[in-house]
Amino acid sequence: xxxxxxxxxxxxxxxxxxxxxxxxxxxxxxxxxxxxxxxxxxxxxxxxxxxxxxxxxxxxxxxxxxxxxxxxxxxxxxxxxxxxxxxxxxxxxxxxxxxxxxxxxxxxxxxxxxxxxxxxxxxxxxxxxxxxxxxxxxxxxxxxxxxxxxxxxxxxxxxxxxxxxxxxxxxxxxxxxxxxxxxxxxxxxxxxxxxxxxxxxxxxxxxxxxxxxxxxxxxxxxxxxxxxxxxxxxx
Amino acid sequence: xxxxxxxxxxxxxxxxxxxxxxxxxxxxxxxxxxxxxxxxxxxxxxxxxxxxxxxxxxxxxxxxxxxxxxxxxxxxxxxxxxxxxxxxxxxxxxxxxxxxxxxxxxxxxxxxxxxxxxxxxxxxxxxxxxxxxxxxxxxxxxxxxxxxxxxxxxxxxxxxxxxxxxxxxxxxxxxxxxxxxxxxxxxxxxxxxxxxxxxxxxxxxxxxxxxxxxxxxxxxxxxxxxxxxxxxxxxxxxxxxxxxxxxxxxxxxxxxxxxxxxxxxxxxxxxxxxxxxxxxxxxxxxx
Numbered sequence: 001x002x003x004x005x006x007x008x009x010x011x012x013x014x015x016x017x018x019x020x021x022x023x024x025x026x027x028x029x030x031x032x033x034x035x036x037x038x039x040x041x042x043x044x045x046x047x048x049x050x051x052x053x054x055x056x057x058x059x060x061x062x063x064x065x066x067x068x069x070x071x072x073x074x075x076x077x078x079x080x081x082x083x084x085x086x087x088x089x090x091x092x093x094x095x096x097x098x099x100x101x102x103x104x105x106x107x108x109x110x111x112x113x114x115x116x117x118x119x120x121x122x123x124x125x126x127x128x129x130x131x132x133x134x135x136x137x138x139x140x141x142x143x144x145x146x147x148x149x150x151x152x153x154x155x156x157x158x159x160x161x162x163x164x165x166x167x168x169x170x171x172x173x174x175x176x177x178x179x180x181x182x183x184x185x186x187x188x189x190x191x192x193x194x195x196x197x198x199x200x201x202x203x204x205x206x207x208x209x210x211x212x213x214x215x216x217x218x219x220x221x222x223x224x225x226x227x228x229x230x231x232x233x234x235x
Numbered sequence: 236x237x238x239x240x241x242x243x244x245x246x247x248x249x250x251x252x253x254x255x256x257x258x259x260x261x262x263x264x265x266x267x268x269x270x271x272x273x274x275x276x277x278x279x280x281x282x283x284x285x286x287x288x289x290x291x292x293x294x295x296x297x298x299x300x301x302x303x304x305x306x307x308x309x310x311x312x313x314x315x316x317x318x319x320x321x322x323x324x325x326x327x328x329x330x331x332x333x334x335x336x337x338x339x340x341x342x343x344x345x346x347x348x349x350x351x352x353x354x355x356x357x358x359x360x361x362x363x364x365x366x367x368x369x370x371x372x373x374x375x376x377x378x379x380x381x382x383x384x385x386x387x388x389x390x391x392x393x394x395x396x397x398x399x400x401x402x403x404x405x406x407x408x409x410x411x412x413x414x415x416x417x418x419x420x421x422x423x424x425x426x427x428x429x430x431x432x433x434x435x436x437x438x439x440x441x442x443x444x445x446x447x448x449x450x451x452x453x454x455x456x457x458x459x460x461x462x463x464x465x466x467x468x469x470x471x472x473x474x475x476x477x478x479x480x481x482x483x484x485x486x487x488x489x490x491x492x493x494x495x496x497x498x499x500x501x502x503x504x505x506x507x508x509x510x511x512x513x514x515x516x517x518x519x520x521x522x
Binding site for chain 2: 098149
């Protein structure tokens with residue numbers, strides 16, 4: 001579905017991504033592991049069009065998508081739920097979710113159905129729908145961010161560190177929801193530092209270090225890999 | 236009592252006009268971070284456009300105002316496309332210089348077409364209403380009602396429509412707006428169009444009780460900047476309330492001190508308020 005071929009990204013003279021090649025197949029849940037500053041967010045921003053690659057190509061189902069505007073990528077079904085959530089803090093939860101469906105604003109019926117699904121996934125958001133998004137707890141804000149991304153009708157959902165700063169119990173819930181989203185047919189690319197929890201729900205994983213992909217494998221291989229265990233799981 | 240009422244009326248009139256001009260300025264600043272010094276020139280062009288539609292084409296006041304709004308909105312969008320958009324990645328000082336360039340350019344064009352004479356714009360509403368001794372010129376009433384109607388319309392547009400909420404979204408989180416598929420260019424053009432239209436409406440409302448001339452935007456834009464600094468840069472309620480504060484201060488200050496000091500009051504007020512509230516009155520409750 002998504003294919004990156006030898007992608008480079010530079011900030012000025014600093015090369016943040018170096019010859020990154022990866023794929024996400026339709027229906028897959030792929031995890032991107034890496035420490036802070038390894039290049040996870042840069043990679044996500046590049047796929048979603050916030051940054052442009054300086055070399056290499058990105059294709060979605062065979063069509064070149066690198067260099068497209070973020071709005072064109074959302075329209076193509078590539079939806080990025082960013083690190084730090086980037087909600088509209090003074091708007092209500094409902095307004096945030098509604099704006100997620102901005103590109104589908106003419107399909108009121110479909111949006112109502114999607115909204116009902118988001119509320120089913122996160123019942124607490126229904127109770128808090130009139131509150132400003134900025135007043136919610138971290139976990140609830142993350143739910144709004146994922147809900148907003150789902151309202152954009154993703155075919156490939158990119159989640160950047162959805163567990164960051166959340167209580168362990170909430171993290172488990174979050175991973176359950178991500179599994180459910182994936183099982184309903186949406187491809188998921190998940191960047192995580194919480195390697196063990198992420199690998200438990202993933203089909204495959206990549207490890208990024210210093211802007212380069214250094215390892216790749218399926219769930220079993222990664223969980224069994226000594227280097228991965230040492231570096232990211234700590235066991 | 237009657238004198239006091241006249242000052243309240245003057246304050247409301249001035250405050251309405253200042254508020255409308257400051258609203259356009261604060262929208263552009265809050266969303267695109269462009270301090271648009273050319274906004275005063277757009278205001279001036281709005282007055283000349285209405286003057287032209289009324290005196291040269293013989294159109295009715297309301298129709299002239301509407302057309303002038305369209306013309307100035309188009310001009311504002313054009314300035315965004317041709318000048319500010321290409322500068323979007325340049326250092327902020329370039330925006331300022333470019334805005335002053337647009338200001339000088341528009342003034343020169345208007346002066347070439349109409350000369351620098353002072354002109355009087357007639358309004359069909361030059362009657363005077365008398366409520367049991369309280370005297371209200373029709374045009375002043377029109378300014379106050381018109382300004383409040385426009386502010387309400389803007390509020391409803393921003394809060395209740397999808398198109399309007401894209402503007403607010405862009406102001407609250409630029410990256411978030413991109414990631415839900417909002418197009419930055421469309422929002423930029425829309426913001427400039429609204430800002431230009433408000434300036435043209437304000438100028439057309441105010442011109443009949445003032446004069447129309449190429450330099451008419453100078454003092455207005457300086458005061459509008461004072462207002463948005465007072466109100467907190469980018470704050471919409473701040474711009475409206477700041478406009479009223481300035482309007483009332485000028486009206487009462489001009490009456491009780493001396494009307495020669497009217498324009499100094501705005502800037503003294505700026506100094507005083509910023510000494511106590513360096514971030515402006517509404518910096519936090521923006522948007």
